[in-house]
Amino acid sequence: MKILLEACRLVRVHDSGGIDALWQNLVLELLRQNQEALSDSGDGLEYVLFSAFLNPKHAHHLEKYRRLGATLRHWWMAPQWAEGMGRLGARSEWFAGNHDLLHISEPVWKLPTSGKIVVTFHDVMYRLYPQYLRPEWVDRLEKGTQDLVERATLWLCNSEHTRDQLCKHYGVPRGRTATMLVGVTEGFRLALGQEDRIAEIAGKLSLRNKRYFLFVGSVEPKKNLGVLLDAFSKALDSGTQADLVVAGRAGFGSEMVQAKVDGDPRLAERVQFTGFIDQKDLPFLVAGARCLVLPSRYEGFGIPVVEAMAAGTPVLCSDRGALPEVAGGAASLFDPDDVDGLAERLLSIDGDDALWEDLRRRGLERSEPFTWQRCAKDTLDAYRQAQQLSR
Incomplete structure (x- = not known):
């Protein structure tokens, strides 16, 4: 079976996270497992990577995938040009040759194909909470999803919650859906107990306090940082010794969060924004929290939850979206509109070592199945399922 994989995300290595990091880790593991299958039995798949970009500096980022056996089909053009050609009738086969199955990293693909289409599906944020996203993102994803409802063979969802929402809001038959268990990079597990490296990264980031609560993610309205700041302020009133570290790039609407901190001298002293954290350093920042x-207010999965658990760091998370499913009873859940409730949880985890140890233990156990090996296996199962379906 010949599999065509969208490869533009594979070269987004600067400040990569979220879907980019997921796709890069998944593709690497698919290729590693394929090489093992070929070595053991001679029975494997043929992977082709289709990319389109203009900057020649990006090209070397694809070499590690080629060394793992992938065939590269690159076109020196902006991705938008390829999409535009698709609207004029150009097909995926024109760019990348014949293939049995096309797997894309999000629900946007303009090029027609004769192969079956598997879509990795992350959330319905743009349908349920469009006010939290840039209007152009909402328009692109909404149109892309509606288009692929008629074209895709199988939707591979990152949680049962996301799967249910896809079926509910877009009418996708459940028989055309599957779920995968998203992986956690092994660096988070290896960071556990590495006190010297944890201290080194804290120094590198100039953290003012070795005791800190940590938020990881883009600084944007959907992450609900305003409520976290209000809760942290109440925790300060009650004497918490921990600071708050906000680790993530400034996203859509981040200026409102920064203004809230800048307008309160005490928050300005006890809240630290680090910006985007390199993936090599992030596990140690998480492990030290x-x-x-x-x-x-909504997550289709919430990868920081299982990353923290794998690093031995207790988790407090909201009870919305897929977070209760992903946490699996190993986190302390709260209503994202309940400032007092979150403040109480911050104080409890700061001062109650028995609670801290219990959440740490449960989190480590919960995180065990979340591996890239399992994610790749779920993906291969989805490919086989798609081959049995019509369309």
Whole structure:
């Protein structure tokens, strides 16, 4: 079976996270497992990577995938040009040759194909909470999803919650859906107990306090940082010794969060924004935190939750979206609109070592199945399922 994989995300290595990091890790593991299959039995798949970009500096980022056996089909053009050609009738086969199955990293693909289409599906944020996203993103994803409802063979979802929402809001038959268990990079597990490296990264980031609550993610409205800041302020009133570290790039609407901190001298002293953290350093920042706090109003998965658990860091997260499913009873959940409730949880995790140890233990156990090996296996199962379906 010949598999065509969208490869533009594979060269987005600067400040990569979220879907980019997921796709890069998944493709690497698919290729590694394919090489093992070929070595053991001679029975494997043929992977082709289709990319389109203009900057020649990006090209070397694809070499590691080629060395793992992938065939590269690159076109020196902007991705938007390829999409435009698709609207004029150009097909995926024109760019990348014949293939049995096309797997794309999000629900946007303009080029027609004779192969079956598997879509990795992350959330329905743009349908449920469009006010939290840039209007152009909402328009692109909404149109792309509606188009692929009629074209895609199988939707590979990152949680049962996301799967249910896809079926509910877009009418996709459940028999055309599957789920995969998203992986956690092994660096988070290896960071556990590495006190010297944890201290080194804290120094590199100039953290003012070795005791800190940590938020990881883009600084944007959907992450609900305003409520976290209000809760942290109440925790300060009650004497918490921990600071709050906000680790992530400034996203859509981040200026409102920064203004809230700048307008309160005490928050300005006790809240630290680090910006985007390199993936090599992030596990140690997470492992050194008193807890991870994720107050999102909606998540289709919430990878920081399982990353923190794998690093031995207790988790406080909201009870919205897929977060209760992903946390699996191993996190302390809260209503994302309940400032007092979150403040109480911050104080409890800061001062109660028995609670801290219990959440740490449960989190480590919960994180065990979340590996890239399992994610790749789920993906291969989805390919086989798609081959049995019509369309």
